[in-house]
Amino acid sequence: MAKIHIGKYEGSIYQEGDGWTGALSLGFGPDGKRKRLKRKGKTKTEVKDKLKDAVEDLDKGVKPDHKYLVRDAVNDFLTAFAKTGRSPETNKVYRSLADHQLIPFLGRIRLKELTADDVEKWLNGRTQHLTSSSLGIVHGLLKRSIRRAARHDKVARNVADLVDTPEGKPARKSRSLTLEQANAVLAEAAKPKHRLGAYVILAIVTGLRTEELRKLTWSAVDLDAATVYVLRAERHNDETKTPLSRRGLGIAQLGVDALRALKARQAAEKLKAGDAYEDHDRLFCNERGAPYSAQQVRYHFRKVLDAAGLNGAEWAPRELRHTFVSLMSDHGVPVEKISVLVGHKNTKITETIYRHQIRPEIRDGAEHMNDIFGSKVNKSA
CATH class of the missing domain: 1.10.443.10 (Intergrase catalytic core)
Known part of the structure; x- marks a missing residue:
């Protein structure tokens, strides 16, 4: 068993089963029972890194819930958003995008473990299925969901903010009847x-x-x-x-x-x-x-x-x-x-x-010059 110090906390890392377990002592609770913070991993280094992240969250006041998934964050945001007085149509669009384009791909990941790479891979995988506008909306939905979770101390940072929204498939241009x-x-x-x-x-x-x-x-x-x-x-x-x-x-x-x-x-x-x-x-x-x-x-x-x-x-x-x-x-x-x-x-x-429907009122200067002088200069003079 190896003794360790992380920040102001003392603990130990020890082998358990096929991997390693690290535990830090957080003192005693009001009931007199010892409070400990534990993390598991395949190597000592992995466990120590997890403990460092946990202490960083602890010092920031973050209370990560390891059962709190991305889908929980999205659903909590949508529930709160629906109470803000926005139109039912907007709520319906957000819910549809969440249910079909976000939750099936990222929903089962623990919010604490979601990475910018996860978000980038997900967005890139949707580029052939969604227009740029829809990609922007669904990416914004994830960012706002994590932002709300951060306000409620569920996570320390918003990894979705670190990723740029890619270009999606071209939207069908609207037409008009002749x-x-x-x-x-x-x-x-x-x-x-x-x-x-x-x-x-x-x-x-x-x-x-x-x-x-x-x-x-x-x-x-x-x-x-x-x-x-x-x-x-x-x-x-x-x-x-x-x-x-x-x-x-x-x-x-x-x-x-x-x-x-x-x-x-x-x-x-x-x-x-x-x-x-x-x-x-x-x-x-x-x-x-x-x-x-x-x-x-x-x-x-x-x-x-x-x-x-x-x-x-x-x-x-x-x-x-x-x-x-x-x-x-x-x-x-x-x-x-x-x-x-x-x-x-x-x-x-x-x-x-309606740029495709509005008749142009100002023509390019070259068009006027062609009308006035013709498209070719008379070289016979």
Whole structure:
């Protein structure tokens, strides 16, 4: 048995079974019993290094729980995050990324034993499966989880902070329907057989966000004035992301017609369902009044596009908003006006998000010179 001193603590390292055990005396507890700190390893050096780390944590006030895993830290963070008043959509995204992209790979590792190499290997292994944006979110989720654990003295340092987020797979670029395609989709969406035809029409003629449309209520619609009043609820207390997220928008006549037909159909369905009808005042709901989920909206949206001659699986509902911006820009509406219509606080956001849909207003100087003088200089003179 070898006597050792680590910091102000005295102890010993001795052979036990196939390995070695180190123990430091921490004095006596209030009950009069001796308190000891133990670590095990295959060699004396390994045990001594573990004891040094333990003493360092002890001096910093860290109380590592060797049963506390990475998944525990992530789950504790998500539980606390859900109580901060963030939108349910954000909580859902974080939980999905944690359950599918983080916990299956790092969750069983003891938080105290997690290394920067572990984090780097995990992130690199996800680059072919996640976009750069999603990688940034899930890496940030791990960093915030460990940061919270450190505040609760579960770990001394945040190893996830030591690793840079790698580039992920390229994200699919959003597109917009051409005028011809938009006309075909609008004509198809107007047919009574489509459950969410009015949703598609309203998305194209107003440029509303998908979450704004799904949450839209009849009390926010004035069909006589052809106006819809939009509140983009970002948090549980109904605060909005920007002042323009709370705005009134005019509705084109084909949108008004679609909503009148929808209202009449819902009235008939409500009468038929009787007491079984769930009245949430939503525009877009099933036959019994229950609001549609984002997944259900995508299903019905794709059915409309398929029937219009497009491959619905290649399109997303958000691209109807891109279509609105594109059609407005092609029709000569200035970006300042488009920015107001889509609820952005400035044109920079509009130009950044919809750069492929906005017609360029300033051409390169070389283009103008070519227009003025021609692309070739006359050398005959």
